[in-house]
Amino acid sequence: MTGKIRVRFAPSPTGYLHIGGARTALFNWLYAKQNNGTFILRIEDTDRERSTDQFIEAIIDGMRWLGFDWDEGPFRQTERFPTYRKYAEKLMKEGNAYYCYCSPEELEASRKEAMKEGRALKYSGKCRNLREPVHGVSPVVRFRMPQDGATIVDDLIKGRVEFSNEQLDDLIILRSDGTPTYNLTVVVDDVDMGITHVIRGDDHLNNTPRQIQIYRGLNYSIPKFAHLPMILGSDKARLSKRHGATSVTAYRDMGYLSDALVNYLVRLGWSHGDQEIFTKEELIKYFSFENVGKAAAVFNPEKLDWLNAQYIMNSNPEDLASLVMPFLIKDGLVKEGRIDIKWLSDAVKTLQERSKTLLELASSLRYYISEDIEYNEKSRKKFLNEKSLPLLLELKDGLASTADFSARNIEDIFKSIVERHSVKLGDLAQPVRVAMTGGTASPGIFEVLLILGKEKAVRRLEKALETIRAS
RNA sequence: GGUCCCAUCGUCUAGUGGCCCAGGACGCUGGCCUCUCACGCCGGAAACACGGGUUCGAGUCCCGUUGGGAUCACCA
Numbered sequence: 242m243t244g245k246i247r248v249r250f251a252p253s254p255t256g257y258l259h260i261g262g263a264r265t266a267l268f269n270w271l272y273a274k275q276n277n278g279t280f281i282l283r284i285e286d287t288d289r290e291r292s293t294d295q296f297i298e299a300i301i302d303g304m305r306w307l308g309f310d311w312d313e314g315p316f317r318q319t320e321r322f323p324t325y326r327k328y329a330e331k332l333m334k335e336g337n338a339y340y341c342y343c344s345p346e347e348l349e350a351s352r353k354e355a356m357k358e359g360r361a362l363k364y365s366g367k368c369r370n371l372r373e374p375v376h377g378v379s380p381v382v383r384f385r386m387p388q389d390g391a392t393i394v395d396d397l398i399k400g401r402v403e404f405s406n407e408q409l410d411d412l413i414i415l416r417s418d419g420t421p422t423y424n425l426t427v428v429v430d431d432v433d434m435g436i437t438h439v440i441r442g443d444d445h446l447n448n449t450p451r452q453i454q455i456y457r458g459l460n461y462s463i464p465k466f467a468h469l470p471m472i473l474g475s476d477k478a479r480l481s482k483r484h485g486a487t488s489v490t491a492y493r494d495m496g497y498l499s500d501a502l503v504n505y506l507v508r509l510g511w512s513h514g515d516q517e518i519f520t521k522e523e524l525i526k527y528f529s530f531e532n533v534g535k536a537a538a539v540f541n542p543e544k545l546d547w548l549n550a551q552y553i554m555n556s557n558p559e560d561l562a563s564l565v566m567p568f569l570i571k572d573g574l575v576k577e578g579r580i581d582i583k584w585l586s587d588a589v590k591t592l593q594e595r596s597k598t599l600l601e602l603a604s605s606l607r608y609y610i611s612e613d614i615e616y617n618e619k620s621r622k623k624f625l626n627e628k629s630l631p632l633l634l635e636l637k638d639g640l641a642s643t644a645d646f647s648a649r650n651i652e653d654i655f656k657s658i659v660e661r662h663s664v665k666l667g668d669l670a671q672p673v674r675v676a677m678t679g680g681t682a683s684p685g686i687f688e689v690l691l692i693l694g695k696e697k698a699v700r701r702l703e704k705a706l707e708t709i710r711a712s
Numbered sequence: 713g714g715u716c717c718c719a720u721c722g723u724c725u726a727g728u729g730g731c732c733c734a735g736g737a738c739g740c741u742g743g744c745c746u747c748u749c750a751c752g753c754c755g756g757a758a759a760c761a762c763g764g765g766u767u768c769g770a771g772u773c774c775c776g777u778u779g780g781g782a783u784c785a786c787c788a
Contacts, residue, residue, distance in 0.1 A: 253788045288787055345786065352785090356713070362784050363714090381786055399717065408715055408784090416786040423788045447716055447783045470718080470781090477780060505724095508737090512725055515736040534718095534725080537781060541723045544738040554751075594751045655747090670747030682749035 246278030247437050250304075250311070251427070253285040254296035257488035258303030260480060260540065261442060261472045264506045268469060269440045270309040271507075271528040281434055282314035287426055289319070303489040307499050308521070313434075318426050325421035328429045328459060329382055329414055337458035338414060340380035341368040363410040382415035384425075384455060392450035397467035397530040399443070404450040412451060424448065428455040436464050443468035467530055470510050471537040480540055496568065496598030497545065501552040505545045509538040518551060550597045558586040558593065561602070565589065568603035574610050588692045591684035608678040609692055614701065617680045621708070624681070629672035630709050632658060636673065637702040646695040648687050655687075676705035 250266040252258065258266075273280035282304065286292035301315065318325075332338035348364070355362050369385070386409040394402045414425035421429075431439060446468045456463045474484030486492060492502055504519055511534070513519070513527045553561065562585040569575040588609045589602065596602035608614050616625070625633075639654040640646070659666050670686045677689050677698065690698050 251788090255788075285788060291787075341786095348785085402716070404716075410784090413786055418786080420786085422786070427788085442782095443717065444782055445788090448788095450716095468717085473781080475723085479781080508724065510724090515726065517724095517737055536718050538725090539723060541738070544724065547738055550751095592750095595749065665747080667747045674748060680748090684749085686747060 244437065246273065246276040247281065247435050248273050248278060248440055249281040249283050249314075249431070249434065249436055250309075251283040251285050251430075251441075252300050253288060253291075254293060254300060255288060255291040256296060257490060258300045259487040260489065260506070262300075263303065263307060263489045263502075264472065264509060265440065265442055265469060266304060266309050267307070267503060267506055268467075268511075268528075268533075270311075271524055272438065272440060273312075274525045275528055278437075279312045280309075281316070281436070282311040283430060283434070284315050284317045285423070285426065287318045287421060287423065289420075292319075299488075299490065306493055307489065307503055316430075316434075318421075318430065321426075321430070322420065324433065325426055325429050326415075326419070329421065329425060332384065332414070332455075332458055333382065335458075336385070338382050338384050339369060339371070339411075340374065341383045341411075341413070342371070342375040342378045342380045343367055344378075363408065364412075366411060369411065379417045381413045381417050383411040384414050384451075384458065386411050386451065386454055392453050394446070394449045394453065394466060396446070396449075397438075397465055398470075398533050399446065399468055399535060402446065402449075406450075406454075409451055409454065414455075424451055424455065428452050428459065431464060432456070432459065432461045438465045438467060440467045440469065443470055467533075469533065470535060472509060473537050473539045475539060475541075477537075477539065484540065485542065496600035496602070497549050498552045498556070498564070498599070501549040502545070504552070505548050509540070510534045510536075518548070546597045550594075553596055553599075553602065554594050556593070558590040561589045561593065561599075562586045565599050565602050565606065568599055569606060569610070572603060572607070574603070574607060580610070584692075591688045591692060595684065605683075608680075608683070609689075614677075614679040616675060616708070620675045620679070620681045624672040624675045625705055625709050626712075627709070629668070630706065632662060632664070632669045633672055633676065633702055633705055633709075635661075636669065637699060637706065640690075640695060640702070641699045643695075646691075648691050651687050651690050672705070673702075676701050 248269045250262075250269045252262050252266075270280055272278070284297055284300070286297070297315070297317075304311070329338065351365060352362050364383070368380075368383070374380070387406045388409075390406050392404045392406055392409070394404070396402055412424055413422055415421055430436075449466055449468075453463055472480045474480045476484075480487060486495065489502065493499070500521070503521070503524075507519065507524055508517065511528070511532055513532060519527070556564075559582070562582055566575065569580075570577060585606075588606060592602055592605045596605060635658050636654065639658065640651070643650060643654065655666065655669060659669055671681060674681060674683050674686055674689070677683070677686070677693060683689055693701070
């Protein structure tokens with residue numbers, strides 16, 4: 242092993258950081274961390290029509306949220322145009338590239354014809370051996386691809402893939418306005434930044450032989466390639482908006498923990514025996530291209546939910562309390578900093594194994610935090626009625642008069658009421674649950690009472706009694 | 713259409729020639745626990761796409777078929 246490993250994640254800012262991009266970033270990041278290498282963030286924004294600064298911010302935001310810290314960058318390709326020009330000129334000077342004067346219309350027409358005749362859609366090579374410039378036309382620059390032999394891609398995931406050079410056409414590396422195109426910039430940057438391993442989606446596999454030829458034209462050594470399989474939607478088509486949320490920040494807003502998302506993403510195509518849940522440290526330790534599958538994977542939201550629930554269950558309540566705060570504030574339940582974090586943590590603790598997302602957690606927290614509650618109509622009818630009235634009345638008196646509002650004592654009060662009336666605990670617990678939370682599903686009723694505290698609990702019992710009497 | 717990639721339960725996957733009448737996880741489902749809901753625990757249904765080879769023996773190797781995906785821009 243010589244030389245340090247250098248990898249990069251190179252999104253183009255024409256949209257948010259999406260699920261597929263996040264996984265590519267993740268595998269790059271893991272590989273860098275594992276080998277004590279360098280992880281570079283590079284923004285491929287040479288498509289000036291579609292790239293925006295807003296998307297750059299969104300991508301960076303997503304990367305930070307996921308915890309993928311980079312060592313160098315973010316670099317922007319639009320700031321590196323002189324470099325690409327320099328390399329293009331070198332290619333021209335050494336005869337590896339040439340001016341092409343064909344008009345876009347002309348090219349389009351020949352593509353259509355090729356399509357009609359069922360031939361490969363390939364540039365004709367018309368200007369390949371042109372001696373004289375065509376006046377009045379600003380030309381593009383094309384790279385001269387070899388036309389015989391084959392190019393081998395030795396991929397870390399796909400294995401050896403062979404492409405016949407006949408099918409490589411002379412692709413444009415400089416547009417007629419002098420700006421560079423993707424296949425040039427990607428190679429130049431990877432060379433310039435000393436990238437040793439190109440880890441990207443396998444939608445780039447077909448581009449790889451072209452890029453390898455450009456490396457050769459430039460006389461540079463070729464990095465290792467690893468092409469990750471795609472992520473598909475439930476209908477096996479490429480994951481898109483139609484399948485629901487695709488941007489990672491949308492998952493943050495839906496209440497997923499970044500570690501859970503990362504854990505989900507890594508298991509899409511990679512495995513380590515039967516293990517499902519990994520810490521980031523474990524991922525860094527175990528990751529290997531050998532265990533990356535070759536087949537595309539379908540994104541499965543239910544499993545993400547399960548993983549997220551696992552992470553919520555295993556988080557410590559204090560962390561969870563601060564993670565859920567933005568959701569509480571957004572719901573108007575809490576004003577910034579105006580809540581006892583210790584109390585909130587205790588409340589959170591009772592809901593951890595009942596919440597799949599932070600959004601759900603926040604919504605359950607509502608009945609603890611808000612002054613007043615609303616009854617679920619069905620629950621009210623079923624449990625707040627003549628039958629429960631005497632029980633609730635007794636409980637209210639019992640709780641109101643106790644000086645010891647502890648779990649132990651509350652339980653004793655419940656038990657004595659239940660015994661006196663020869664009913665089951667549930668016959669009292671359910672009406673109380675409705676009185677306290679408005680519904681029939683909640684943490685253990687003693688826990689709920691304890692979190693609510695004596696004042697609130699008694700007040701809610703009084704309200705329940707009034708409600709029964711009024712009905 | 714050309715080229716390239718891929719193919720184990722509905723989904724994510726284990727499996728690298730005998731340990732596999734195929735294991736785990738999500739989901740689904742029966743039960744237990746129980747003040748409700750969850751969690752947890754025990755059980756169930758559910759897959760090697762198909763056809764040829766190679767081999768004493770194939771989910772595992774080879775070929776073909778079928779099916780899916782990617783790509784073929786003065787996008788990246």
